[in-house]
Amino acid sequence: MQVLCHNLLLNFAIWFLRVRSKPKFGTWIKLEEQKNQIVKAVGESSHEFPKLMFDFLSTALHLPVQLFYYAQWETIVKAFYICLPLTQCQLELPILQPTTEEHKDDIWTYDHRLWHLYSHLLAKNYGWSLEYIAQLPIEEVFPKIQEIITDDQLEKEFLWGMSEKSISYDSKTQTGHFNPLPRPQWMTRSVKPLPVIKPAVIPDNLRPVGVGLTYEDVLNQIQTPYVH
Numbered sequence: 001m002q003v004l005c006h007n008l009l010l011n012f013a014i015w016f017l018r019v020r021s022k023p024k025f026g027t028w029i030k031l032e033e034q035k036n037q038i039v040k041a042v043g044e045s046s047h048e049f050p051k052l053m054f055d056f057l058s059t060a061l062h063l064p065v066q067l068f069y070y071a072q073w074e075t076i077v078k079a080f081y082i083c084l085p086l087t088q089c090q091l092e093l094p095i096l097q098p099t100t101e102e103h104k105d106d107i108w109t110y111d112h113r114l115w116h117l118y119s120h121l122l123a124k125n126y127g128w129s130l131e132y133i134a135q136l137p138i139e140e141v142f143p144k145i146q147e148i149i150t151d152d153q154l155e156k157e158f159l160w161g162m163s164e165k166s167i168s169y170d171s172k173t174q175t176g177h178f179n180p181l182p183r184p185q186w187m188t189r190s191v192k193p194l195p196v197i198k199p200a201v202i203p204d205n206l207r208p209v210g211v212g213l214t215y216e217d218v219l220n221q222i223q224t225p226y227v228h
Helices: 002-017 025-043 049-061 065-070 073-087 113-126 130-134 138-161 215-223
Strands: 167-170 175-178
Touching: 025 049, 025 073, 025 113, 025 130, 025 138, 049 065, 049 073, 113 130, 113 138
Parallel strands: none
Antiparallel strands: 167 175
């Protein structure tokens, strides 16, 4: 009976989720961190996986963790996949695009750092309180975070350009060469390969009069020794 009641409550919460508004930034960043912990636990086959799933659903559905202890595992998995879109961000921003850069955590990284990092950036630059930041829509947060990081990068480039390390001197040519400060991948324009264009077929009436030589003909003449 207890299992049945918990499953009914969970299914009702899932149904209610379909008509609920998107989570604000404070809840969104918490869900994102919990999702990353779940992915990490799966990769490491950690025994913490069920508990992390319960914590994620508790945040997404605003239900106590104890409710999931007696629910069927099939219902838990179903609820997780239904709640997963809550962590998706539909913004087309360069900073949110996939990157090939290898990510390495700093040695000072700690659990739940994302909230403290982003809220610190916004509070420092805009003077907003943590309570106000937590209630912001994510569509308002990430464009501002990108602008903050862009300003910071451009300021570093300006200071770098005034330092001696930005110039490499070539003693042979006695010239200096400017070394720009590397930018993150999302701030650089990816170079697309040039399209392969097939050589055009020249109509016979447009061909020049005489014997024409192709590149292969010239190459053969160069490689073939001259015989007297």
